[in-house]
Amino acid sequence: KAGVTQTPRYLIKTRGQQVTLSCSPISGHRSVSWYQQTPGQGLQFLFEYFSETQRNKGNFPGRFSGRQFSNSRSEMNVSTLELGDSALYLCASLPMAGEVNTEAFFGQGTRLTVV
Amino acid sequence: GDSVTQMEGPVTLSEEAFLTINCTYTATGYPSLFWYVQYPGEGLQLLLKATKADDKGSNKGFEATYRKETTSFHLEKGSVQVSDSAVYFCALRIVGNTPLVFGKGTRLSVIA
Numbered sequence: 001k002a003g004v005t006q007t008p009r010y011l012i013k014t015r016g017q018q019v020t021l022s023c024s025p026i027s028g029h030r031s032v033s034w035y036q037q038t039p040g041q042g043l044q045f046l047f048e049y050f051s052e053t054q055r056n057k058g059n060f061p062g063r064f065s066g067r068q069f070s071n072s073r074s075e076m077n078v079s080t081l082e083l084g085d086s087a088l089y090l091c092a093s094l095p096m097a098g099e100v101n102t103e104a105f106f107g108q109g110t111r112l113t114v115v
Numbered sequence: 116g117d118s119v120t121q122m123e124g125p126v127t128l129s130e131e132a133f134l135t136i137n138c139t140y141t142a143t144g145y146p147s148l149f150w151y152v153q154y155p156g157e158g159l160q161l162l163l164k165a166t167k168a169d170d171k172g173s174n175k176g177f178e179a180t181y182r183k184e185t186t187s188f189h190l191e192k193g194s195v196q197v198s199d200s201a202v203y204f205c206a207l208r209i210v211g212n213t214p215l216v217f218g219k220g221t222r223l224s225v226i227a
Binding site: 004006033035041042043045048056058090092103104106107108109 | 151161213219
């Protein structure tokens with residue numbers, strides 16, 4: 001079965017622009033989470049969606065937003081890009097939300113570079 | 116809040132050496148514990164997990180035991196291979212509606 005698909009894989013944007021990243025979870029999975037990975041901060045949780053509803057949100061400014069569609073695909077948007085937003089953005093899918101012991105499946109990530 | 120602390124890297128070992136990567140946690144509730152691995156250019160993959168105290172998770176020669184008394188979940192492997200070179204993340208998740216909380220990762224390089 002197909003894994004988690006993130007597009008695009010690489011992106012270069014200029015400060016002040018906005019960007020939209022996409023994540024298609026494993027077929028049948030309804031929960032999608034987003035993480036930001038940087039060398040200094042490691043993996044930081046952005047938000048989690050389940051059945052088109054945001055269930056959890058990390059400690060990021062309002063410039064970071066997301067949504068989930070009825071087919072469980074999710075997008076995250078970053079507006080007014082800053083240099084510090086350069087990172088690997090990872091998406092994880094789970095069958096359901098709130099199942100503590102269930103494995104989260106990760107995509108390969110989108111490498112965003114802000115110049 | 117909930118947090119995971121793991122040893123800083125990078126760690127460089129010769130092939131067939133013994134590996135330990137330390138991980139300790141702080142949790143407000145009763146966590147499940149995980150080790151994820153990230154190979155170059157890839158996303159994270161679950162390596163092993165343990166869901167209650169004294170459980171031992173194991174996979175591909177790696178092991179970790181959930182120690183509630185020391186709030187630890189150290190990763191070990193008796194004989195590493197070059198193919199084990201990757202970044203290893205310790206993580207926890209509290210029962211209920213909470214996300215995975217990760218440590219900062221430990222980069223392992225194994226040289227032949």
